[in-house]
Amino acid sequence: MEKERHVLVIFPHPDDEAFGVSGTIATYIEMGVPVTYACLTLGEMGRNLGNPPFANRETLPMIRKKELQASADAMGLTDLRMMGLRDKTVEFEDDEKMVKLVADLIEELNPSLIISFYPGLSVHPDHDATGRAVVEAIRRMSESERPKLYTIAFDNKTVEVIGHPDVHHDVSGVTEKKLGAMNAHASQTVWMMEDMQKRLDAEDADALRWLKTEHFYTYTF
Amino acid sequence: MELVQRDQLQSLIDSFAGKDVYIHLETTNGSYAAHFQEGFFNAGAFIRNIVVNYELGKVAGDSPHRIGLKLPSGWIYAQGITHYELDEHGRLLMAGLGPDGKLAVSLEISETPFTY
């Protein structure tokens, strides 16, 4: 992984960072690269409350806020921004307000790399809306000043539309931190992680690949 | 939240009748439903912090229950309610949780606004 001036990660939900980016974040931090994670919502509309329930609609945001902080701690991330939007409403916010939110972060932090979702191929409407705002904010910058943009895409038609990822990060040095970030979001990941831990213990090749490598699509303007 | 005890829930709903109350009502299949099951027709609705004053509220059916609120010139109802609680802020929170622990419907009634 190349050294960066500053990395800005922008996702709408606590746990968006955990599955495919936490190893990258932790590795940059170990390299001494400043990393900022702007998380737009607290996942207020998450459906997983358990049965019997461990939370209700009104207590879930506070639980997820603590989990997000614990995930940041696991990755060694100190600049965590919670942006105060509401889950599932990002696409309905004023488009210019969203672009400004991103532009203000770029102006303040002067990142050389931004990581977000690929608009249109990220399944959840909040993911696509976040990616759209990020792309538009960067597009409006002069070409020479634009940071690089790495994106995550996981729509079922992704490979058909944009092929395979072109950026591959070896994060094998921070696997404990990555698992720490995943486990921090227990309210959302506990079932997935039980299965994942079994596969890792059995040295399942796909699970090990997931743990040790992360992949991105460079967004071109 | 606890499993609905019908008589208790009915008296809680009665206690909010005739007052200006804030409503949260939501139905959802989750944003990933069509991702995991191609062709799934994903529909849902969400409304929060709308003030109403209902004259009559009823718990109907066996579990999962249906809850109906009769307004001076309209209606609110939710079906699939399995769990409820009166929280420490005096808000009546009701939800329909599937066997997988996922929320499918929620109806909440409060004399004070819900957070954003």
Ligand SMILES: [Zn+2]
């Ligand atoms: Zn998400």
